[in-house]
Amino acid sequence: MLAVISFALLGLGACADTSGKTRSDAYASGSEPGRERSGADGTPGTPSATDDGEPSSVDVNGCNVPNKPSAVIAANEITLADGTPAKEITSSVTLGCTTNWILSGRVFVRAGATLTIQPGTTIRAEKASNAGLVVMPGATLVAAGDKYFPIVITSDQSTPAPGDWRGVVILGNAPPGTGAFFAADPAMPFGGSNADDDSGMVAFTRIEYGTLGLVLAGVGRKTTVDSVQVRKANDNCFTMTGGTVDAKHLVCQYPADEYFELSGGYTGRLQYLFGQKMPDLGIDHNGVLTDAAAPTIYNATLCGDSLTLQNYGVVARNGASLALANAVVTGWFAGFDARGPIGPKLELRSTLAGRNAANPACAETAAVTDATLPTFDDDAGFDEIAWFRTAARSNTESDPGLVACSDPKSPKPYPASALTTGATKPPDDGFFDATSAYLGAFRDANDAWLSGVWTRFDEK
Numbered sequence: 001m002l003a004v005i006s007f008a009l010l011g012l013g014a015c016a017d018t019s020g021k022t023r024s025d026a027y028a029s030g031s032e033p034g035r036e037r038s039g040a041d042g043t044p045g046t047p048s049a050t051d052d053g054e055p056s057s058v059d060v061n062g063c064n065v066p067n068k069p070s071a072v073i074a075a076n077e078i079t080l081a082d083g084t085p086a087k088e089i090t091s092s093v094t095l096g097c098t099t100n101w102i103l104s105g106r107v108f109v110r111a112g113a114t115l116t117i118q119p120g121t122t123i124r125a126e127k128a129s130n131a132g133l134v135v136m137p138g139a140t141l142v143a144a145g146d147k148y149f150p151i152v153i154t155s156d157q158s159t160p161a162p163g164d165w166r167g168v169v170i171l172g173n174a175p176p177g178t179g180a181f182f183a184a185d186p187a188m189p190f191g192g193s194n195a196d197d198d199s200g201m202v203a204f205t206r207i208e209y210g211t212l213g214l215v216l217a218g219v220g221r222k223t224t225v226d227s228v229q230v231r232k233a234n235d236n237c238f239t240m241t242g243g244t245v246d247a248k249h250l251v252c253q254y255p256a257d258e259y260f261e262l263s264g265g266y267t268g269r270l271q272y273l274f275g276q277k278m279p280d281l282g283i284d285h286n287g288v289l290t291d292a293a294a295p296t297i298y299n300a301t302l303c304g305d306s307l308t309l310q311n312y313g314v315v316a317r318n319g320a321s322l323a324l325a326n327a328v329v330t331g332w333f334a335g336f337d338a339r340g341p342i343g344p345k346l347e348l349r350s351t352l353a354g355r356n357a358a359n360p361a362c363a364e365t366a367a368v369t370d371a372t373l374p375t376f377d378d379d380a381g382f383d384e385i386a387w388f389r390t391a392a393r394s395n396t397e398s399d400p401g402l403v404a405c406s407d408p409k410s411p412k413p414y415p416a417s418a419l420t421t422g423a424t425k426p427p428d429d430g431f432f433d434a435t436s437a438y439l440g441a442f443r444d445a446n447d448a449w450l451s452g453v454w455t456r457f458d459e460k
Contacts, residue, residue: 015334015362015374063097063120063149070100073123075107080187089113097121097149102156103131106166108187111138114200120149124156125165125210132166132210135199137173137190137218145204147227147452155209160460162256163234167210173197174220174243176265182217182241190218195244198222204454206231213237213255219245221268229253229455237275240266240295246431249449253277253408253457256285259302262322263291269431272449273300274413274441276406283310287329290314294321294345298426301413301441303405304331307357310374312337314348321345325424327352328400328440334358336388338379349393350424352400352439359397360388394422400440408459414442 073095075087086106090113095101097120104126109115115135117123125131133153135141145151155164169182173192182188197220206229207213213230216223216239225247230237237252241264252259252275259275275287287302302313313329314336316322321343328351329335335353338346353360361384362374370376388395400419403412419439428434436443 015358059120059149061097061118061120061149065098068098068100070102072102072104073107075105078108082186086187089115092116094118095121095123100124102126103133103153103165105129106132106134109133109135109139109141111136114140114142117141117143117145117151119144119146119151119204121145122152122154124154126156127164130166133168134188135168135170136188137171137192137197140198140200141170141202142200143202143205145227145454147204147454149204150452150454151205153205153207153210157209160209160232162209162232162254163211164209165211167212167215167233168207169212169215169217170199170202170219170223171217172199172219172223172243172245174218174245175267176242180218180242180264182215188217191242192218194220196220196222197244199245200224203227204452205229206454206456208232208456211235212239213252215239215241216243216245216247217241217264219243221246225250227449227454230255231456233257236261239263240268240293242266244268246270248272250274251450251455254279256281258286258289260288261291262289262293262295262320264293266293266295268295270295270297271299271426271432271436272441273297273302274450275301276303276305276411276413277408278305278311280306280309285311286315287313287332288315288322288324290316290320290322292318292320294323294343296323298324298326298432299436299438299441300324300327301402301405302327302329302332303402303411303413304329304333304356305406307331307333309333313353313356315339316343316346319343321347323347324351325349326426326436326439328402328419329353329360330355330400330402331406332356334362334374335360336384337361337374338382338384340379342379342382347393348388348395350395350422350439351388351393352396352398352419352422353388354397354399360395361385394424396422402440403445407457409457411457412445413440414444414447415440416444418443 094116171190201224213233221244229251231253313332317339426432
């Protein structure tokens with residue numbers, strides 16, 4: 001342990017042997033098991049002035065009322081083709097914040113219907129009925145919270161745990177193509193030819209204790225996703241498979257698998273990603289996993305939590321054409337790993353890999369024949385280290401000096417002063433903030449986009 005840690009601090013590229021893991025996608029079967037002003041049960045607390053100097057939001061919806069009644073979200077009972085019971089919403093429904101809503105069973109929002117969730121609304125998903133929310137292609141979810149009156153979708157348990165319910169799945173009609181089913185479930189088709197497909201909005205929303213957090217499958221670029229936190233998921237925090245949706249200000253804490261998993265031809269744009277704290281569940285749980293996809297990402301802070309388990313800050317596999325810039329990757333077994341065929345546009349620029357056990361990657365060799373070892377050549381001789389260190393990419397290897405990136409209750413994932421050396425200007429394309437020419441998701445202590453009560457950080 002001491003030797004490995006010293007290698008991490010010095011950036012000497014140590015790689016150790018660890019055992020493999022078996023992955024499963026249990027969403028379809030359901031078999032797998034803030035801040036101080038946010039309530040301990042996951043509900044938004046009473047808003048107040050914050051240390052960033054911003055005023056509290058006005059309680060325009062009258063959310064702060066005593067003795068709120070509880071009600072089950074109304075939906076029609078149906079039986080799916082496989083014989084399992086479910087529910088469906090076929091007309092537009094609004095959930096207000098003056099009721100504590102209960103999500104019971106697996107609820108599908110059908111094409112043509114809009115589910116609107118008002119700011120300050122809390123939805124508790126039943127563990128007993130393995131609840132889940134599925135927004136079908138052609139349906140709309142409008143979950144537009146407020147930084148002081150967020151939407152919270154959480155477990156109904158007094159002592160919640162990861163996997164208490166299924167999670168939130170949004171399915172769209174964006175490329176690449178049709179005929180796909182999320183989690184191989186015929187009840188959840190996605191994909192089409194409309195890159196501008198609009199599934200609605202998810203903003204200032206927190207999702208907790210699901211099997212999965214937020215899934216965006218075949219979701220189009222007219223959909224708005226901004227300021228969303230997922231915590232304590234029993235799989236990924238954020239899953240984008242196929243689609244073109246763009247997203248900003250995404251926060252992940254304590255997933256059982258990836259912080260961000262991007263797959264199936266996903267081609268969206270992402271900016272300001274923050275992930276931290278991963279439970280000790282074995283190996284191959286990573287920060288950003290890009291699998292046969294081509295996202296463009298700027299300004300990410302990926303704080304790992306283990307120098308000894310074989311988990312990586314960034315993984316590109318199966319021909320991924322990841323374009324990542326202005327990232328900070330720290331606290332991992334290794335900063336970067338490529339697997340399988342290399343995508344034609346794979347690029348990692350203006351990125352700092354520091355305080356990982358192996359910086360920036362493990363040195364692989366054809367002489368190693370054990371595929372479970374991190375030094376096994378699993379990418380046809382691609383040299384991650386030399387590629388990362390190519391001068392034109394402006395990547396660096398040093399301690400990023402983040403104040404308290406992995407603090408589970410009060411993270412400070414920013415540097416003492418902005419990391420601008422080697423940074424690149426994001427594109428001025430109408431989505432990216434072109435002024436964010438610094439490394440990481442946060443410029444410095446004054447970069448307060450986590451402020452308000454929409455985020456919660458806790459070990460529970």
